[in-house]
Amino acid sequence: MRIPTTSPVVVGVDGTAAGLAAVRLGAREAVSRGRLLRIVHAFTWAAESDSRLAAEQLLDEAAATAQRSTPGVRVDPQLVDGPPDRVLIQLSRTAELVVVGNTVPDSAALVQIVARAFCPVVVARGPRPPSGPVVAAVDGSPWSVQGLRLAALEARRRGIGVDAVHVVSRAGYRAEDEGRAILAAAMAAVPELRRARGRLLSGVPGPALVRASSRARILVLGPRGTSGAAMLGSVARHLLRQGACPTVFVHGPAVPARRTSSKSSSALAG
Structure with a gap:
């Protein structure tokens, strides 16, 4: 010990x-x-x-x-x-x-x-068997990059993978391309990521992340999101109320996202 x-x-x-x-x-x-x-x-x-x-x-x-x-x-x-x-x-x-x-x-x-x-x-949530990856919500804000960094550390400690997820709320190829670029930039800013994959989800961000939490061991997100809310952003409040797995709200110095590289973009799952 x-x-x-x-x-x-x-x-x-x-x-x-x-x-x-x-x-x-x-x-x-x-x-x-x-x-x-x-x-x-x-x-x-x-x-x-x-x-x-x-x-x-x-x-x-x-x-x-x-x-x-x-x-x-x-x-x-x-x-x-x-x-x-x-x-x-x-x-x-x-x-x-x-x-x-x-x-x-x-x-x-x-x-x-x-x-x-x-x-x-x-x-914390009620008793449920520990299973699934560490899921990190990525929205393009510096706070979500900080969350992805914490997710990388938590996954390494547990010996499991990381799913970096971004929710696309608009239909169409352009919105999906923008989502992939956001994921790529965040993942490029956290070189310590191992066994990581990028995933696009569709729908309203809060409910989409609640669904993702039902298959995660833990879910990590920034508390304020892209809006820079004074207290909690709307997505954080939704996860606070309805998340299905232990949810980590990240605090600490925000990490600026780096430019997307073609190499990191090619690693993303569609």
Whole structure:
């Protein structure tokens, strides 16, 4: 087992089944990355119907769940005073990864965490067998290139391939050619991609990516898209509500796309 380093995997728990799903996913991520698993419950007197002791028992249950699901994981349970979004955003400054459940996908707290964290945020889903590739949504924005770079790292860690996907919402050869050019430029900007293929999807971007997520091990995307939304773009919100696999919302310095080369274009699947 790798020796844990200083930047932990942080998981937020709230006493729900979705929170425990996040704990199980976070435990696997922590061990595979050689990181400490920090399980956090944000405690506010106004919001808690039970006592602080009950909150500590909630943390004990989450820690036991992590250790049962992933033997060897090192766990650091913490009860932190403050609203969940503020607590997890602050902890994201020094975290490797933040993992949360999707108890209420449209809740203001979850949207704030996904949109404003300083590290990648993974929204866990219910239990499903790990299968399929890492799917990275590419839309031509610098953020999607950052997502593709993260997807390359995640795929290498798991020993699986990457599907870089772009959704074409207009019919016709010209729209498809533009989509292939966007994919080629993004893939050329991430030379560390291995076992990768470019795929064009058709339809409305949000629902098309939800369908792709049903066959993916994880899905990676930028939270703001080409519109540069202040919080979450419309596609990110759609995936937050309806994604079928763990969804990674990327944060960090945006990576500029490079020019498309004829060599990279020829590698794309039609």
